Amino acid sequence: MKVTHISYKDTGFFSETMKDYLDSDEKIQPFYNRYPSLQNFGKQLEEKKANNISTTQRQQLVAVLRNQYNNTQTSFETQQNIKNLLKENTFTITTGHQLNLFTGPLYFLYKIISTINMCEHLAMQYPNENFVPIYWMATEDHDFEEINYFNFKGKKVQWNSNQTGPVGRFSTEGLEDVFEVFSEHLGTSRNAIEIKEIFKKGYLEHETLANATRYIANELFGKYGLVILDADERELKRALIPYIEYDLLHETSYKEVSKTITALEKNYKIQVNPREINLFYITDSIRERIVFENGIYKVNDTDISWTKEEILDHLHSKPECFSPNVIMRPLYQEVILPNLCYIGGGGELAYWLELKGYFDKVAVPFPILLLRNSAQILSEKQQKKLEKLNVSKEELFLKQDDLLAKKVVENGETKVDFTQQKQFLQQQFDDLRALAKKTDVSFVGAVNAQERKQLKGLENLEKRWLRAEKRRQKDLVERIVALQNELVPNQSLEERQRNFSEFYLEYGADFIKVLKENLHPLQLEFALITL
Known part of the structure; x- marks a missing residue:
């Protein structure tokens, strides 16, 4: 096995926002609290200690987690981490992800491994504190079309369902058919049997998508102490009531985020735009925006409405019906967790950068933002092909036309x-x-x-001339195209296209072990791992 690194810039797949963030460019510094470094984690610890969640909140969080894990075979490490959350010297590192079918794109693994490794790194640096890795399941999302499939060896494995409302509450009914289709692609090897068991027990033995996803993530990462949280809980949302109330009355998130966007968009593309009210109303079958029109609060596309007094009464009696959208969800996370850092992809961190002014306004510490690890997996055979074709790691990520032009020129008899x-x-x-x-x-x-x-x-x-040379060097062109298409499917990073099962089928559980040993969250470089 061999691991090398290149700059994120050299992949060509990261935005100007992320490039400047990684460089700590002065243009972007006003939009975050602290840059991700060990020294700054120490400062973040001190700030969080001064603004820690209460003992009562910790007790409520642990009670919710224990209830959610009640029917899950839980590792000693995870049990200990849940227990440690009762202690005031315990802090969390959090990542979040949608409930994609069978984890969805490969980078799901990179997110969680980054989070686990960051906790282990901090535990060595700050031995008097405990650090717990949290996977925040996006159970209140409703974009089913974004999560109802995964890709396996170039084929789309898809689940069709007519259910509506928060996806975490979806019934897993109908996934038997998906299991049958997926099983046909896997074969009968030992690793294939393991994959089938994970899928089968996850989706066919759990009634909701949230419970199925918890089972699968726990199977893959439970031994590392990962704690999986479903925040679609009445008791957790009680802590968010004051912030929701303030937002309903004063449109705080809209005003503060809009101010930040005005400053941010001078140099960067805006990831998300706030609404006047950044909340959804949810039931088992509904997830619709709350809007304010003509002095009345309404649930969009329904007959549900309230006066100001009525909606505040409803909020206090039924907080579980109020769901923060992409603008307010990060605040919810920071209010209920003793959190130091959020780990996410470039798109996620880009919208977090819009939120610091809002956090300052409501006096909640803004977490450190850390770009998750990102990697390219190569087999030894693929590595040898790259070397034989004289294609460097950086060149691998060039646009295909540019790569071919470069190699055809280099290999031409006449320069x-x-x-x-x-x-x-x-x-x-x-x-x-x-x-x-x-x-x-x-x-x-x-x-x-x-x-x-x-x-x-x-x-x-x-x-x-290039077209003529490509025809003359047809064999070289075809070999380069075939190899790049293997490694960079659809001219996109493979982590966004492939599912972990492709690699698990080849390498088994050792694949996750190798990733954990070789992805270093504070290295802030793109990894190329040859297995």
């Missing part, structure tokens, strides 16, 4: 480079422009037009 010709042409037209300005300024437009025409002609010649 043709149009760069000098373009530079020479541009110099000639620079001289012509200078002459035109001295004699007849109106002539400059004609010079510019001719320059564009000449450069376009040179570019067309270059493209024709």
